[in-house]
Amino acid sequence: MNTKLEFLSASPFFAGFSPAKLEGVSQRVFEKKLARGEMALNEGAYASALFFVAEGVVKLFKISAEGKEQILSLMRPGESFNDVPMFDHGPSPVNAQALGAVTLYGIQRNDLEIILRQYPEFSQNVIQVLARRIRYLISLVEDLSFRSVVSRVAKILVENLEDTAVPGPRLTQRDMAAMAGTAREVVSRSLKYLEDEKLIEMRRHQIAIRNKKGLEQLVEPSF
Amino acid sequence: MLNPQIDTEKCNGCGLCVGVCQHDGLELVDRVVVFIGGDACTWCGLCEAVCAEGAIICPFDIVLDES
Numbered sequence: 105m106n107t108k109l110e111f112l113s114a115s116p117f118f119a120g121f122s123p124a125k126l127e128g129v130s131q132r133v134f135e136k137k138l139a140r141g142e143m144a145l146n147e148g149a150y151a152s153a154l155f156f157v158a159e160g161v162v163k164l165f166k167i168s169a170e171g172k173e174q175i176l177s178l179m180r181p182g183e184s185f186n187d188v189p190m191f192d193h194g195p196s197p198v199n200a201q202a203l204g205a206v207t208l209y210g211i212q213r214n215d216l217e218i219i220l221r222q223y224p225e226f227s228q229n230v231i232q233v234l235a236r237r238i239r240y241l242i243s244l245v246e247d248l249s250f251r252s253v254v255s256r257v258a259k260i261l262v263e264n265l266e267d268t269a270v271p272g273p274r275l276t277q278r279d280m281a282a283m284a285g286t287a288r289e290v291v292s293r294s295l296k297y298l299e300d301e302k303l304i305e306m307r308r309h310q311i312a313i314r315n316k317k318g319l320e321q322l323v324e325p326s327f
Numbered sequence: 328m329l330n331p332q333i334d335t336e337k338c339n340g341c342g343l344c345v346g347v348c349q350h351d352g353l354e355l356v357d358r359v360v361v362f363i364g365g366d367a368c369t370w371c372g373l374c375e376a377v378c379a380e381g382a383i384i385c386p387f388d389i390v391l392d393e394s
Contacts, residue, residue: 141334264389274386277372288376305392308370309329309385312392 108133111158111209114182116236117229125223132215138162138202145186145200153210154190157181160206161273164198165282173282176244178203178264178273187233190216203273248285256284257294258322261304265313274309298322330362331374337382344374344383353383 108130112118118126135158138144144162145151155162162179176198179185189196190213211219219226247256260283264273273279277295281288295311298304303319305312313319340358352364353374360383362368372385 261389266388266390274388276375276384276386278375278381278384279386292372306370308368309387311387311389313389314393316391316393 107158108135108209111156111182115156115184116233117184117226119229119232120225121223128222129211129219132211132219133209134212136208136210138206138208140202140204142202142206143199144202144206144208145196145198147197147199148195150195151186151189153186153212154184154216155186155200156184156209158207158209161203162206162208163201163203163279165201166198173278174285175279175282177240178283180273184233187230187237191230191234203279253284253286253290254294254297255322255324256286257291258298258303258319260284261298261311261313262316262319262323265316330364331368331370331383331385333360333362334382335359337380339380339382341379343377343379347373347377349373 109123109126112126112130112133113121113123118129121129134153136144136155138160144155147166157179159181162185164176164179164185166174166176168174179200185198185200186196188194220230247259251259257280260275260280264275275283277288277291281291284291284294295304295306298319299306301318303313303315303322305314338359340355340360342355342360344360345353345355348364349371350364350367350369352362352368353360354363355361370385370387374383375385
């Protein structure tokens with residue numbers, strides 16, 4: 105089985121598809137490579153494809169009028185982006201940038217429409233994917249509204265803990281600030297606090313989680 | 328040993344990072360920053376913090392070590 109087929113079979117968009125149907129879909133998938141820092145999407149622009157991250161990590165973010173960056177999510181292998189504009193025909197609501205070397209798989213809008221017509225189960229899968237997206241955005245609103253910055257930073261560390269199977273994204277303090285919706289200096293102070301509490305240890309190019317349970321307790325919402 | 332990542336395309340040679348590095352780990356060569364710090368770098372991130380161009384970054388791996 106080729107890589108593209110394996111990839112599609114694991115995607116929630118194509119859950120329940122037979123190998124023959126996956127083969128049909130894979131004919132419509134193109135590959136795109138991005139270097140670190142390269143943009144995959146620009147906010148307000150019209151992109152004509154649905155993208156899946158095959159390798160690497162893509163940062164989805166918005167920039168405020170004052171130039172402040174808010175990271176909405178980090179998309180890892182298997183995850184998709186630009187799905188909302190594909191279905192509402194609007195401009196991209198976010199910017200998407202490669203955090204390192206990235207390989208994307210894409211499906212052009214006209215091909216998506218063909219897949220939608222050919223395979224009714226695809227519509228159900230799309231609804232599930234978009235519903236999950238809404239659930240995630242509600243959780244982001246909750247984080248920004250109700251959690252303290254220390255709690256938000258703790259949550260970022262727990263959620264981005266490197267998995268042995270899939271390498272996690274390498275995050276700068278500026279990235280963490282953009283994810284937590286705060287200033288870099290505040291993240292720096294929060295990391296210092298977590299280190300003083302012996303929950304983490306700051307090492308050269310590593311943040312080592314020394315007490316995962318303790319960190320997870322901080323993640324509980326503080327209403 | 329990993330070093331801070333420098334994007335020479337973005338670096339405008341302002342030298343702010345060279346000035347803030349407490350370990351003399353950076354210098355400008357032909358108006359582009361170069362890392363010379365070796366093991367002395369503590370990954371404090373001050374260079375990253377002052378760089379308006381985002382040309383130098385100190386990214387972290389997040390790992391579990393409860394030993």
